[in-house]
Amino acid sequence: MTTLHRRTVLASGAAAGAGLAAAAQSPAAGQLSPPGIFRHGVASGDPLARQVVLWTRVTPSPDATPGSGLGPATKVRWEVARDASFRKVVSAGTVTTTAARDHTVKVDAGGLEPETWYHYRFVSGGVTSPVGRTRTAPDEASTPDHLRLGVVSCANLQAGWFSAYRHLAARDDLHAILHLGDYLYEYGPGEYGYGRANVDVRPHDPATEMVQLADYRRRHAQYKQDPDLQALHARYPFIVTWDDHEVTNDAWRGGAENHQPEEGDYTLRRDRSHRAYDEWMPVRMDGTATLDDGTRLFRRLTFGRLAEISMLDLRTYRDQQAATPLLDPAVDDPERTIAGRAQLDWLKASLTAPAQWKLVGNPVMIAPVTFAQVPQALIGPVDDVTGILPRDGAPYNVDQWDGYTDDRREVLTHIRDRGVRDVVFLTGDIHSAWACDLPYDAATYPLGDSAGVEFVCTSVTSNNLDDITGAPPRTASLTVEAAIQTSNRHVRYLNFDDHGYSVFDVTPARAQMDYYVIGDRADRNAPAAWATSWATRSGTSKVMPVDRPVTGA
Amino acid sequence: MCEPTPHTRRPAFADGLDEIRTGRRSLLKVVGAGGAAVAISTAVGSAPAAAARSPKRAYVLVLDGCRPDEVTAPLMPRAAALRDAGLNHPFASSMPIMETIPNHVMMMTGVRPDRSGVPANSVYDRTEGVVRDLDRPGDITIGTVIERLNDAGLTTGTVLSKEYLYGVFGARATHRWEPAPVIPVSGHAPDVATMDAALAMLDAHDPDMVFINLGDIDRVGHSDLTGPLSLRLARQAALAATDLQVGRFVDELVRSGRWQDSIVIVLADHSMDWSRPASIIHLQPVLDADPLLAGHVVIADNGGADLLYWTGDPASRGAAVARMIALASDTPGVLEALDPLVDPTLRTGPLGGDVVVHARAGWRFTDPDIWSNPIPGNHGHPATRPIPWFIGGGHPVVPRGATASEQARTLDVAPTLADFFGVGAPVGGYDGTSRLA
Numbered sequence: 001m002t003t004l005h006r007r008t009v010l011a012s013g014a015a016a017g018a019g020l021a022a023a024a025q026s027p028a029a030g031q032l033s034p035p036g037i038f039r040h041g042v043a044s045g046d047p048l049a050r051q052v053v054l055w056t057r058v059t060p061s062p063d064a065t066p067g068s069g070l071g072p073a074t075k076v077r078w079e080v081a082r083d084a085s086f087r088k089v090v091s092a093g094t095v096t097t098t099a100a101r102d103h104t105v106k107v108d109a110g111g112l113e114p115e116t117w118y119h120y121r122f123v124s125g126g127v128t129s130p131v132g133r134t135r136t137a138p139d140e141a142s143t144p145d146h147l148r149l150g151v152v153s154c155a156n157l158q159a160g161w162f163s164a165y166r167h168l169a170a171r172d173d174l175h176a177i178l179h180l181g182d183y184l185y186e187y188g189p190g191e192y193g194y195g196r197a198n199v200d201v202r203p204h205d206p207a208t209e210m211v212q213l214a215d216y217r218r219r220h221a222q223y224k225q226d227p228d229l230q231a232l233h234a235r236y237p238f239i240v241t242w243d244d245h246e247v248t249n250d251a252w253r254g255g256a257e258n259h260q261p262e263e264g265d266y267t268l269r270r271d272r273s274h275r276a277y278d279e280w281m282p283v284r285m286d287g288t289a290t291l292d293d294g295t296r297l298f299r300r301l302t303f304g305r306l307a308e309i310s311m312l313d314l315r316t317y318r319d320q321q322a323a324t325p326l327l328d329p330a331v332d333d334p335e336r337t338i339a340g341r342a343q344l345d346w347l348k349a350s351l352t353a354p355a356q357w358k359l360v361g362n363p364v365m366i367a368p369v370t371f372a373q374v375p376q377a378l379i380g381p382v383d384d385v386t387g388i389l390p391r392d393g394a395p396y397n398v399d400q401w402d403g404y405t406d407d408r409r410e411v412l413t414h415i416r417d418r419g420v421r422d423v424v425f426l427t428g429d430i431h432s433a434w435a436c437d438l439p440y441d442a443a444t445y446p447l448g449d450s451a452g453v454e455f456v457c458t459s460v461t462s463n464n465l466d467d468i469t470g471a472p473p474r475t476a477s478l479t480v481e482a483a484i485q486t487s488n489r490h491v492r493y494l495n496f497d498d499h500g501y502s503v504f505d506v507t508p509a510r511a512q513m514d515y516y517v518i519g520d521r522a523d524r525n526a527p528a529a530w531a532t533s534w535a536t537r538s539g540t541s542k543v544m545p546v547d548r549p550v551t552g553a
Numbered sequence: 554m555c556e557p558t559p560h561t562r563r564p565a566f567a568d569g570l571d572e573i574r575t576g577r578r579s580l581l582k583v584v585g586a587g588g589a590a591v592a593i594s595t596a597v598g599s600a601p602a603a604a605a606r607s608p609k610r611a612y613v614l615v616l617d618g619c620r621p622d623e624v625t626a627p628l629m630p631r632a633a634a635l636r637d638a639g640l641n642h643p644f645a646s647s648m649p650i651m652e653t654i655p656n657h658v659m660m661m662t663g664v665r666p667d668r669s670g671v672p673a674n675s676v677y678d679r680t681e682g683v684v685r686d687l688d689r690p691g692d693i694t695i696g697t698v699i700e701r702l703n704d705a706g707l708t709t710g711t712v713l714s715k716e717y718l719y720g721v722f723g724a725r726a727t728h729r730w731e732p733a734p735v736i737p738v739s740g741h742a743p744d745v746a747t748m749d750a751a752l753a754m755l756d757a758h759d760p761d762m763v764f765i766n767l768g769d770i771d772r773v774g775h776s777d778l779t780g781p782l783s784l785r786l787a788r789q790a791a792l793a794a795t796d797l798q799v800g801r802f803v804d805e806l807v808r809s810g811r812w813q814d815s816i817v818i819v820l821a822d823h824s825m826d827w828s829r830p831a832s833i834i835h836l837q838p839v840l841d842a843d844p845l846l847a848g849h850v851v852i853a854d855n856g857g858a859d860l861l862y863w864t865g866d867p868a869s870r871g872a873a874v875a876r877m878i879a880l881a882s883d884t885p886g887v888l889e890a891l892d893p894l895v896d897p898t899l900r901t902g903p904l905g906g907d908v909v910v911h912a913r914a915g916w917r918f919t920d921p922d923i924w925s926n927p928i929p930g931n932h933g934h935p936a937t938r939p940i941p942w943f944i945g946g947g948h949p950v951v952p953r954g955a956t957a958s959e960q961a962r963t964l965d966v967a968p969t970l971a972d973f974f975g976v977g978a979p980v981g982g983y984d985g986t987s988r989l990a
Contacts, residue, residue, distance in 0.1 A: 143958050306958040356644040356958040416914040417888050419824065419938035421621070422644065448783040449622075508643065509956035538643035538956065539621045539939070 035059075037127045040066075040221060041230035042120065044134035044237040045282030046301060047176060049114040052134050052237055053289050054078055055282035056122045057104045057224065064103055066221030067206075067214030073098045076105050076124040080112065084119045084131060101291055102217045104279040108289040114139040115304075132234040135175055138304035143508075147303045148173055148550065150236065151502040151513070153180040153243070153363075153428025154459035157223060158193040158200040160521025164460040164501035165228040167516065167528040169235045171503075173553050177236045178309070178504070180428030181243025181363040182462065183281070184223045186210045186258065194522055195463065196470040201522050209248075211263050216276035224280065233282075240283050241297055241311045243363040243429050247273040250399055251315045253340075270316075271295075298343050300350055307506055308355035310347060314338050314363045322398040331403045338364075338404035348414045351423060356538070357506050358452075362425040364400035366408060367436040367454045369488055400429065412440060415451040422538050423452030424511050426504060431459035433502070433515045435493035435534035435543045445490050450541040455513035455534065457502040458495065461521045465496035473497040492543050493534055500528060505550040510537045514549035565688055565720025569594070569731060572724055580731070583757050585749030586801075592731040593754055599708065599727045608814040609948070611762045611970055613660065614802065616795060617653060617715070618771030618932065619821040621645065621941040628792050631800035635819060635945035640952045642961035642988065645942030647823040649899050650674075650858050650909070651933050653771070654687050656822035656963040657718055661697040661764065663967030663983035667902035670694035671721070673933075675853040676904045677862040684853050687904075688716070690723025698967040699725045701976045702762055710760035714747040714768035716740040728758045741768040748798040752805050762970060765802075770795050771825070775930040780827030781915075788825075788930075803945070813947040816973060816989075818966055824937035826857060827929050828917040834886040836861070836910065837921040845869070845876050852920040853906065857934030859918045860906030870907065877908045886916035888934065911935055942988075944969075950989055961988055 040057040056076070057066070064071025073096055080091040091111040097103050105122065112118060115138040122129040138144045150168040168177065185192065189203035205222045206215055223229060244250055247270050250257035255266045263269060274295040278285050286294030297313040317340025322328035330336060339347065351358050401408040415423055425438070434456035439445035458464065465477045477496040485491050498517035505512045512535035519526035533546040572578045578594040585591040616624075616632070621643065626633045647656050648665065650673040658671040666672035671687045678685050699709045699722070711726040713719045717740070719732060730750040732742040742750075744767045751765050773791035774780065780788060799819070806812040836859055840846045849865030850873075861881070863873045874892050881890035888911045893899045899909055912918060914936035919926035931937075942961040944951050950973065964985030971977060972987035 304958070305960075354960060356960070413913075417934075417936055419646075419914075419936045421939055444783070507956065508958040509641070541622070 037124055038122065038129035040224040041233055042122065042129050042132040043233035043282040044120065044132055046239060046284045046299075047135060047137045047237045048301070049137050049139045050112050051108050051110040052112065052118070052136055053106060053282045053284060054080070054109050054120050054132075054134070055104070055106050056129055057102070057221070057280070058097060058122075058124050059103065060125065064099065066102055067217035069099050069214070071099050071103055074103065074124055076122050078105070078107055078109065078120065078122050080109050080118050080120045082116075082118060086119065086121065090118070102276070102279050106279070106282065106289045106291075108284070112136050114142065115144065130234060134237045137301065138306070140302050140304060142304035144304045144306050146505055146507045147307050148175050148503065148505045149239075150174050150177040150232075151180065151426060151455075151457045151504050152177065152460055153457055154182040154431055154462040155223075155229075156182070156185045156192065156459075156462040157202050157226065158185065158187065158189065158204055159463060160194055160201045160461040160499075161524050161526065162226055162228040162460055163518045163521070163523070163526040163528065164499065164516075165226075165232040167518070168501055169228065169231040173551070174236055174503070177232060177238045178361060178426060179238055179240040180361060180426065180457065181241050182245040182428065182459075183240065183242065184219055185245045185462075186219070186248045192463075195467045209258075210273075211269055213272040213276060216273050217279070220276055220280035238282055239301060239309060239311065239361065240281055241313060241361050241363055242277060242315065244315050246277055247315065250321060252318045252320045253316060254320065298346060300353075302355060305355055306508065307357040307359050308350065308353045309359040309361055310350040311361035312339065312347065312363060313343065316340075317343055318404065322403050328398070331398055332405050334406040336404055336406065338401060338407050344407060344410060347411065351411075351415060351420050352418055356422055356508060357511060358420065358423045359506070360423070360425045362427045362454075364429045365397070365427050365434070365454065365456055366401040366411075366425050367434070367438055367488075367490060368402055368408075368442045369397065369484060369491065370402070370442065397430070412438065412451040416440060416449070421541065422511075423541070424506075424536065425452065425454040427454055427456040430456065431462050431464035431499075432456065433458040433493070433495040433498065433500075433531070434491060435513065437490040437492065437542045439490045442488060442490060450490065452541050453511075453536045453543045455502070455504065455543075457513075458515070458517070459499050460501065461499055464499065493532060493545075495531065498531065500531070503550060508538065510535045512546055512550060565716050566732075566735075568723070569719065569729070573731075578724060578729070581757060583753045585753045587745065587749050589746070589749065591750045591753040592733065593750070593757060594729050594731055595758070596724060596727050599703070607761070609761065609974065610811050610815040611973055612802070612815060612817045612946075613762070613764045613966055613970070614799065614817060614819045615657065615660070615764075615766045616770055616799075616819065616821050616941065617766055617768045618774050618823060618825045619792070619941055620824045621939050623792050624941045628789060629796035629799070631796050631803060632819060632941075635799065635803060635817065636941070636943040638954060639943055639945035640988065641956045642942040642959065643956060644958060645820065645940050645961040646938045646963075647821070647940050648963055649901060650855055650860070650905070651823040651935070651937045652855050652858075653715065653822050654717055654721055657766065658693055658721065659963045659985070660820075660822070660966035661699055661722070662693065662695050663698065663964055663971070663985045664695060664979070664981075665900040665964070665984045666905060667900045668695055668981070668984070670902065670904065672901035672905035673853065673855050673858070673860055674717070675855050676860060677851045677853050677906065679862070684851065686717050688720035690721065690725070692721055696979055697722075697725060698970050698976070699762070699764070701971060701979075702974060703727060705974065705976045707761040707974060707976075708758065710754050710758065710763040712747055712751040712754060712763060712765040714742040714744070714766050718766055722764075726760075726764070728754055728760055730754060736772075739768075739772045741772055744769040744795050744798045748801050751802065755805065755809070755811075761974070767795050767798060774825040775928045777827070777930055780825075780929050781829045785827075806946075816944055816946040816948050816951055818944050818969060820942040820963065820966070821940040822963060823932040824939050825930050825932055826914055826934065826936045828915050828931060829929075832886060832916045833923075833926075834859070834884055834912055834916055834918045835920060835923050836881055836884060836918065839880050839884055840877065843876055843880060845873060846880075849873070850877065854918050854920045854925055855933040856917055856926065856931035857912045857937055859910040859920055861908040861910060863907045874907050881908065881910045886913055887911070888913045944988060957988070
């Protein structure tokens with residue numbers, strides 16, 4: 001979600017427009033990949049033990065630009081090898097792509113060995129693509145000593161450079177990248193840029209909000225030409241889910257905050273965005289890499305006995321957000337859902353999987369965040385009288401699980417009823433970094449037990465609190481952070497100001513999140529620095545500070 | 554529920570005395586570390602310890618009812634240190650029914666209840682027409698690893714603090730503690746007395762394998778009235794006290810020079826969950842109100858699990874099971890009602906009832922009467938599956954400071970012991986897995 005609503009964005013966008021063009025013309029903006037048949041790079045994703053999704057896009061003719069619907073059918077050969085020089089090709093094939101799929105190529109390369117690094121490339125018209133590197137998952141029965149993921153979310157191209165991606169790509173110790181959503185943004189230039197003035201460090205293409213299929217395709221194409229994102233895609237397989245901005249802000253199953261009637265039928269718009277996502281992302285939808293066979297995104301990826309990741313889709317099936325965050329009893333309505341019945345049952349089954357760590361790729365925050373704590377035992381009686389007190393206290397953000405407390409209660413109750421341990425929610429969305437326990441009763445916590453933990457990564461570039469308030473970093477936000485932590489004793493770490501990325505490392509003994517922050521997003525070469533680390537020891541369901549980040553392989 | 558139940562006589566200690574009086578076991582009384590007399594019986598005819606016997610030793614230390622998140626350095630420093638220095642299995646589970654007797658039996662047999670004959674603490678015995686505890690030596694219908702070790706010429710010992718555990722394992726071990734004192738209400742010996750006995754047994758007989766149950770954590774947990782409030786004040790005191798006994802045991806192994814030859818398997822038989830007085834599930838009247846079921850269902854209450862037995866026309870079993878499942882599933886506090894013939898996870902066997910009903914976390918059963926189960930702490934339901942499971946000791950086979958992601962179970966103790974001593978598996982193999990493999 002973005003905290004700026006569309007009206008605010010439109011009002012501030014025009015004023016910022018002049019500065020944007022200048023920024024876009026800077027030499028740095030010219031560092032896109034050179035024209036060529038493989039100008040959108042290569043990518044891989046959804047690693048299984050013996051197969052992985054490979055992706056690229058070809059531009060076979062000058063008119064075959066993204067979203068154009070033009071250009072000839074083109075044969076593309078793909079190859080997977082154990083070595084970067086491709087002397088030991090272990091899997092290969094040829095596919096034909098057309099304008100009907102925007103000349104994207106997505107194959108599910110099989111015949112691979114578990115827990116193995118591979119190199120892959122594409123060949124078309126005598127031209128060879130850049131070489132990508134990917135890694136298969138461990139076999140289901142294996143016991144890997146660790147799994148290490150880069151964790152990112154909320155990368156708004158207009159708000160700055162993707163230095164977080166560049167720094168992750170420079171590491172050599174990861175197994176995959178977990179992207180928790182808001183991989184791209186729907187806004188046009190002048191809407192939702194850098195800082196309080198919404199300056200566009202780089203303007204979006206097309207120069208309009210994406211609504212039509214061609215818009216979504218062009219926007220994906222623009223992001224895929226970012227050199228830092230290209231480098232990261234080529235370096236590691238991605239495990240992705242979407243949040244709202246892949247369609248539009250604050251999406252729900254029947255609409256979105258940033259969808260107006262004049263933009264047409266919302267469901268058709270969402271279908272177009274999902275189509276473009278399926279074309280342009282290295283992900284299996286409905287369990288396959290083929291198009292036109294469904295767009296179910298929630299899925300599991302297993303990493304031996306050590307861990308299983310359940311990737312959630314919390315936008316496609318949810319009911320509309322409650323209207324008034326602090327007082328609307330709808331947040332507790334058991335008829336309202338954030339996950340949908342089928343996905344909720346699927347998630348509950350995931351949590352009783354035989355893997356030790358149950359990791360949940362969670363697009364929006366699940367830990368309760370409230371400003372008014374009332375013991376749960378008193379909420380029922382008070383509700384009988386007033387009917388206004390949310391069961392888990394007064395939430396501040398009803399776009400996340402706080403706005404759908406019955407679903408959350410069902411998940412947490414399931415964890416408790418089944419004696420499930422080692423549950424970790426890995427979350428994006430809110431442009432800030434958090435480490436939290438997941439109390440069964442936030443009002444009395446730390447008295448009582450915790451169902452698991454939640455680590456929230458901050459945004460790659462999207463604005464956060466200091467950007468919105470205009471206050472210097474680590475000044476005004478400190479007061480807000482302290483207030484939230486005072487009212488929410490399960491929130492152990494909170495940083496509302498910084499942008500960056502995280503590294504998540506899980507071993508049989510513990511799961512650890514390292515938080516890295518970058519410098520100025522407008523700086524093409526912004527440095528990165530380690531900020532803090534938090535971990536949960538297996539079996540404890542509580543986070544604790546750690547004095548150093550993970551290093552080495 | 555592992556509180557003593559009033560519906561059967563408990564003859565275990567009396568049977569043990571008979572074995573001594575009739576000369577089948579000899580009795581040795583030694584002075585324990587605390588100064589009190591410790592009585593250890595030994596099977597007559599067992600071979601005395603050979604001078605050149607292997608120095609390998611294995612000890613199984615059951616922290617009865619302990620939750621894995623309770624083994625923390627501040628609360629249980631000795632147990633935590635043992636865990637952290639050895640091989641820890643944080644993903645470890647008790648097995649259905651998550652009760653004391655079946656899980657101790659699973660530890661020593663390495664097989665599920667449909668093979669061992671012991672699915673729960675309390676069952677309905679159709680032959681005798683009574684609900685009774687499975688506390689008789691003949692209730693275990695398969696050989697245990699204790700007998701396998703004995704048959705291999707090794708010596709074994711049981712130091713079991715609970716009367717029904719003493720009963721079900723009977724005279725299997727070469728050396729057996731004759732528990733005293735036993736707290737009348739709880740039917741168990743306090744941990745300090747149990748550890749006195751364990752150390753005395755080591756000193757007097759030095760068995761190759763000793764199986765020890767420390768019952769205080771469980772017993773105090775059952776009755777801790779602050780449990781439902783998440784305070785667990787009495788429980789925490791018990792955890793700290795039991796940890797002292799763990800420390801005494803480790804210290805003795807080091808002092809006596811056994812440490813470098815030993816493995817020490819530490820685990821619990823089940824976890825513990827607390828319920829408020831109003832969070833009770835009383836199924837008997839629900840079933841009695843049904844025309845088909847009335848008068849034809851017997852319930853064996855196991856705290857967090859009710860076992861329902863159809864006693865009517867066998868031809869109507871299918872319909873009766875369906876009715877029991879439907880009625881139980883609609884009762885507040887019930888997590889699930891399962892047909893063991895259909896559900897593959899239970900493997901409770903013929904003694905385990907026609908329907909197994911599990912409570913939600915924070916609830917307990919009380920059957921057949923509303924007053925049958927007044928205690929706040931219970932187990933038997935899936936919420937009480939998590940257990941600590943780790944191997945310490947100085948023997949080179951024990952990994953140092955390692956943590957494993959594989960799921961460990963109570964079932965894994967016997968195959969681990971068999972692996973360590975090289976005594977093989979029963980016909981049909983173990984259902985568990987050696988954690989030293």
